[in-house]
Amino acid sequence: MSIDIARTGAELELAARVLELVRAAAGPAAEAEVMVQHNAEALTRFANSAIHQNVAEATTSVRLRLHLDGRTAGGSTTLTGTDGLRALVERTIAAVRVSPADPTWPGLTSARPLHHSAGYHGSGENSGLDFGFDEATARASPAERAARVRDFVRAAGGLETAGYCRTVYCSAAFANTAGQAVEGRTAEAGMDGIARLNGSDGVARRAGGRLGDLDGAALGARAAAKARAGERPVELPPGRYEVVLEPEAVADVLGNFAYFGFNGRTFAQKQSFAELGVEQFDPAVTIVDDPLGSRGEPAPGLPFDIEGTPRESLVLVRDGVTEAVAHDRRSAAEVGAESTGHASEVSRTWGPIATHMRLEAAPAGTEPVLPADPSGPTAESARPLVARMERGLLITDFWYTRVLDQKSLVMTGLTRNGVWLVEDGEVTAAVSNMRFTQSYPQALGIGAVRGIGSETVLLPDSYAGVRFAAPALHLASWNLTGNASG
Amino acid sequence: MSHFDEAYSAVQAALDAGARYADARIMLRRTESMTARNGDVEDLSSDESAGLGVRALVGSSWGFYAVPDLSDAAARAAGRRAAQIAAASATVPGPAIDLVPQGAGAGSWASECRIDPLTVPLADKGDLLVRATSAAKSAGADQAEAHYGIWDTRKWFVSSDGHRIDQHIRECGGGVTASVLGDGEVQRRSYGQQYGTRGWELIEELDLAGNAARIADEARALVTAPLCPPGETNLILAADQLALQIHESVGHAIELDRILGWEAAFAGTSWLDLEKLGSLRYGSELMNITIDPTIPGALGSFGYDDEGTPAVKRDAVRDGIWVGVLAGRDSAAVAGLDYGGSVRSDGWARLPMVRMTNVGLEPGPHTLDEIIAATDDGIYMETNRSWSIDDRRLNFQFGCEIGYEIKNGKRGRMLRNPTYTGIGPRFWQSMDMLSSEIVPVGIPNCGKGQPGQVGHTAHSAAPARFTNVRVGVRG
Numbered sequence A: 001m002s003i004d005i006a007r008t009g010a011e012l013e014l015a016a017r018v019l020e021l022v023r024a025a026a027g028p029a030a031e032a033e034v035m036v037q038h039n040a041e042a043l044t045r046f047a048n049s050a051i052h053q054n055v056a057e058a059t060t061s062v063r064l065r066l067h068l069d070g071r072t073a074g075g076s077t078t079l080t081g082t083d084g085l086r087a088l089v090e091r092t093i094a095a096v097r098v099s100p101a102d103p104t105w106p107g108l109t110s111a112r113p114l115h116h117s118a119g120y121h122g123s124g125e126n127s128g129l130d131f132g133f134d135e136a137t138a139r140a141s142p143a144e145r146a147a148r149v150r151d152f153v154r155a156a157g158g159l160e161t162a163g164y165c166r167t168v169y170c171s172a173a174f175a176n177t178a179g180q181a182v183e184g185r186t187a188e189a190g191m192d193g194i195a196r197l198n199g200s201d202g203v204a205r206r207a208g209g210r211l212g213d214l215d216g217a218a219l220g221a222r223a224a225a226k227a228r229a230g231e232r233p234v235e236l237p238p239g240r241y242e243v244v245l246e247p248e249a250v251a252d253v254l255g256n257f258a259y260f261g262f263n264g265r266t267f268a269q270k271q272s273f274a275e276l277g278v279e280q281f282d283p284a285v286t287i288v289d290d291p292l293g294s295r296g297e298p299a300p301g302l303p304f305d306i307e308g309t310p311r312e313s314l315v316l317v318r319d320g321v322t323e324a325v326a327h328d329r330r331s332a333a334e335v336g337a338e339s340t341g342h343a344s345e346v347s348r349t350w351g352p353i354a355t356h357m358r359l360e361a362a363p364a365g366t367e368p369v370l371p372a373d374p375s376g377p378t379a380e381s382a383r384p385l386v387a388r389m390e391r392g393l394l395i396t397d398f399w400y401t402r403v404l405d406q407k408s409l410v411m412t413g414l415t416r417n418g419v420w421l422v423e424d425g426e427v428t429a430a431v432s433n434m435r436f437t438q439s440y441p442q443a444l445g446i447g448a449v450r451g452i453g454s455e456t457v458l459l460p461d462s463y464a465g466v467r468f469a470a471p472a473l474h475l476a477s478w479n480l481t482g483n484a485s486g
Numbered sequence B: 001m002s003h004f005d006e007a008y009s010a011v012q013a014a015l016d017a018g019a020r021y022a023d024a025r026i027m028l029r030r031t032e033s034m035t036a037r038n039g040d041v042e043d044l045s046s047d048e049s050a051g052l053g054v055r056a057l058v059g060s061s062w063g064f065y066a067v068p069d070l071s072d073a074a075a076r077a078a079g080r081r082a083a084q085i086a087a088a089s090a091t092v093p094g095p096a097i098d099l100v101p102q103g104a105g106a107g108s109w110a111s112e113c114r115i116d117p118l119t120v121p122l123a124d125k126g127d128l129l130v131r132a133t134s135a136a137k138s139a140g141a142d143q144a145e146a147h148y149g150i151w152d153t154r155k156w157f158v159s160s161d162g163h164r165i166d167q168h169i170r171e172c173g174g175g176v177t178a179s180v181l182g183d184g185e186v187q188r189r190s191y192g193q194q195y196g197t198r199g200w201e202l203i204e205e206l207d208l209a210g211n212a213a214r215i216a217d218e219a220r221a222l223v224t225a226p227l228c229p230p231g232e233t234n235l236i237l238a239a240d241q242l243a244l245q246i247h248e249s250v251g252h253a254i255e256l257d258r259i260l261g262w263e264a265a266f267a268g269t270s271w272l273d274l275e276k277l278g279s280l281r282y283g284s285e286l287m288n289i290t291i292d293p294t295i296p297g298a299l300g301s302f303g304y305d306d307e308g309t310p311a312v313k314r315d316a317v318r319d320g321i322w323v324g325v326l327a328g329r330d331s332a333a334v335a336g337l338d339y340g341g342s343v344r345s346d347g348w349a350r351l352p353m354v355r356m357t358n359v360g361l362e363p364g365p366h367t368l369d370e371i372i373a374a375t376d377d378g379i380y381m382e383t384n385r386s387w388s389i390d391d392r393r394l395n396f397q398f399g400c401e402i403g404y405e406i407k408n409g410k411r412g413r414m415l416r417n418p419t420y421t422g423i424g425p426r427f428w429q430s431m432d433m434l435s436s437e438i439v440p441v442g443i444p445n446c447g448k449g450q451p452g453q454v455g456h457t458a459h460s461a462a463p464a465r466f467t468n469v470r471v472g473v474r475g
Helices: A010-026 A082-098 A142-155 A216-229 A247-261 A264-268 A329-335 A380-387 B004-016 B072-089 B122-138 B201-206 B208-224 B239-251 B329-335 B368-373 B424-429
Strands: A031-047 A050-068 A071-077 A160-176 A181-197 A200-208 A239-245 A287-289 A314-318 A356-359 A391-405 A410-423 A426-431 A434-439 A449-452 A457-460 A467-470 A473-483 B021-037 B040-058 B061-067 B106-110 B143-159 B164-181 B186-196 B231-237 B289-291 B314-318 B359-361 B377-389 B395-407 B410-415 B419-423 B431-434 B439-448 B453-461 B464-471
Touching (some): A010 A031, A050 A082, A050 A142, A050 B040, A082 B040, A142 A160, A142 A216, A142 B072, A160 A216, A181 A216, A181 A457, A200 A216, A200 A391, A216 A410, A239 A247, A247 A287, A247 A356, A247 A391, A247 A410, A247 A457, A247 A467, A380 A449, A391 B377, A410 B377, B004 B021, B004 B040, B004 B072, B004 B143, B021 B122, B040 B072, B040 B122, B164 B208, B186 B201, B186 B208, B186 B377, B186 B395, B201 B208, B208 B410, B231 B368, B239 B359, B239 B377, B239 B424, B239 B453, B395 B424, B419 B424, B424 B431
Parallel strands (some): A050 B061, A071 B040, A200 A457, A356 A467, B106 B164, B231 B377, B359 B453
Antiparallel strands (some): A031 A050, A050 A071, A239 A473, A287 A356, A391 A410, A410 A426, B021 B040, B021 B143, B040 B061, B164 B186, B289 B359, B377 B395, B395 B410, B431 B464, B439 B453
């Protein structure tokens, strides 16, 4: 049994039908945009080393936004038959006619090609970008996901394990009354698991465009090695510590940058730290939103957003200088900018958020080559950074990070899944989890970055459609405010 | 129109495909939300979702499949797929699973609703949000936002144990927020943010427009208010903040799936050990917490949970001793308990799982005025601004929107950026005064599960005092 793959063009036909219904009911003056999205998400979840939840869904949703006589309303439905679509159109027209005026309506996206079409500088057969999707991942069966779980559990060598293996297939189309009509497909896979031993948890996670690239055994072995190395932790006094953050922890930093900092809405409302053209980060820092992926992999995201704006790579920070924030059409209009293709179902409420954040790794070959140490706690990509640290902490992962002040992005949260004390470049002790209170942009500020790993790791988010590309990161200071035990 | 027949078809197909138990829920949900900012309506969305989710137990392994198609053929196919997925689960098997028995049967339930929120004219709703944000803006807010949300859900549940239950649950709520830009930081005050299984009368009672200017004044005053000083002191929490304290440090901790390790890799586990159920001291003797999905109008209320178990009030903490958990039929059986009743899914496409219902305090003997009058030195904090707690639900740190110094039994100067931190059981054992002014505070955004689910919960709470609490933590 596998996921059904929608017929090519089916979503675009559905979108065109909705536009016809709008024209028939509201006349030619109505500005309308329609997004049709077919999502098939399957997730095999395990705990206590057994599969305990195993789910799959296949959903097609139709989202309509309508602007008529200076007023705007939106709606959606999962009922894609004639009656359901007609009800959606009638409901949305009724809503728009009694809605208050919308003086900030930014208009529709005009007809324009996607950036993977012929002639775009980032596309073509020489670009290395693969805009197709991996059919095997899209069609992955429960048995294929279960096999990776089984490999993870076995490789953990008897340690208690928990986590998930996920595959997602998305096929979508957008059309509006201004003539924009685009479609695309994507598939993604992710695996995230922990191994547990006497109160010590170790984690391993990976994302990718191909389920076939996910090695459950390698991940299980990695998580188990961390758990074993984390036994008998010591407690350290609170204070400022030099740290090496492994890619999992770096992903949390990138996620919060995306959500609160490089968010066009918070930027427009002056509630973001971002100041365009200002050197706000260490010169080693370059951050990119990469919805179309990098070379050698299927594009991880759809090539357009729900306003039909084509997506492309967006450099947010280059060599420490903030260059851009993510915009949808409304936040862009507010500050006199162009949409960057970051409209989503929630961008009207939470603002446009970058979903494929990448911190540029250091150039390969700049770090010393160290002998492999698969049984040690340190991720391979972090080992050269750890080797340079005189005294500090190696932190695997962060947990439950929340904003204390949005403008300065002061966050509080806890470490999770392994912390170690490093002295003279060597791991000397496992450390108990600690709480921190730290401004994220300040931690990566000018002079605060002591090193960036040379290997980027693809990491899944807990929500499908979001992923991170992160190397390890060596920072001068991180403010640990207490032990998790109190 | 009933959808029992389609749900029955899905269950029967799962049984025919090898399941020893199956259940199916069909849900039709209409939602509506509106947001206004600075006097203009910014977003209005009216959404409809319908589908079927079927759960199959093959041996001791579960499978779940969901489709947005209510035809009989689609229901049967979904039942077969759920059983096939369960068979794949069995390749990495766990211990034997049973389901605690409960009174299966037919039932019907609807939440109370005086004014159907979907029939209130959109223009009236928009006017309300425009008035609220205009008032806050006029009073000095740099950004003023207001919103409401409405959920109208009809469910049909059928199981192979003989359940045949339909429910109609209407929920709504909303609030208004004023933000002021300070020197390198943003100060925010909120009002409302209340949700319930009620109609539009809940929004009318809130009087969002009437409170908008006050919160704008407070947000502006916060910009120049002194920082909450660091140290240990008596902490008095308002009901709205105590509700979140209950949610994070009690509600999640007593979820049986967490206690059993089923959420270990994501949401986390719990510091609670089942062997100490009935004897562990959770808090002071003032701490009496119930699990009560029968509270009229509270956001976590229902007639039956999503396994068909009728709503029943239970104790979770009695006189400070931990005595109960939030459980489902399978987790209860694993734990050797005899009750479920707290399993829900956030829609037809999601697997039902252990979730909070209404988890809240019973009233104490005091009033807020008495608590303040009895406090020589302390800080009063109101309205959550940030929340963080570790994966065992022990170590928490909360930030609030506003604080006030308490000196010699009186409320003094305003304090900005108030925070407090602690360890759950130590904190609850330090509660020495609790008000009788209980209100059920609705929380519409409780995240849990993979794929993620958003739960609707409520927490009866009242102002309370805690001693020797660390406050004023910052970076």
